[in-house]
Amino acid sequence: MAYVVTEACINCKYTDCVEVCPVDCFYEGPNFLVIHPDECIDCNACVPTCPTEAIFADDELPSSLEHYADLNRELADLWAAQHRNITAKQEPLPGAEEAVRDEAKSERDIILEWND
Numbered sequence: 008m009a010y011v012v013t014e015a016c017i018n019c020k021y022t023d024c025v026e027v028c029p030v031d032c033f034y035e036g037p038n039f040l041v042i043h044p045d046e047c048i049d050c051n052a053c054v055p056t057c058p059t060e061a062i063f064a065d066d067e068l069p070s071s072l073e074h075y076a077d078l079n080r081e082l083a084d085l086w087a088a089q090h091r092n093i094t095a096k097q098e099p100l101p102g103a104e105e106a107v108r109d110e111a112k113s114e115r116d117i118i119l120e121w122n123d
């Protein structure tokens with residue numbers, strides 16, 4: 008089992024989750040975070056810190072968000088290779104409050120990847 012970041016995180020980066028993770032298994036994209044499933048120790052510490060309720064245990068994912076388990080693995084591998092491990096809280100992205108309320112999010116056209 009592992010924990011999974013889902014679409015409510017897109018364009019927010021509140022990063023409260025990162026501060027409490029005991030194994031530093033979050034990886035950062037330009038506008039989204041993921042959890043590396045091979046590094047997560049299933050401690051649940053990040054879940055109550057997330058103001059957008061974006062994080063789920065993989066066996067408790069709502070059916071509409073189940074594909075985020077594979078997406079977290081794929082992007083965690085990619086961003087790990089790009090040295091994008093994130094271990095400290097950052098300022099949220101500009102417009103984060105509006106992004107939390109955006110119900111039209113869908114992942115592939117909105118989750119950005121690094122160009123470098």
Ligand code: SF4
Pocket residue numbers: 012015016017019020021022023024025040056057058059060061062
């Ligand atoms: S606290 Fe929630 S919304 Fe913020 S970066 Fe972490 S998972 Fe994303």
Ligand code: SF4
Pocket residue numbers: 010027028029030031032033042046047048049050051052053054
């Ligand atoms: S469940 Fe624990 S180990 Fe896994 S990402 Fe959250 S804080 Fe980190």
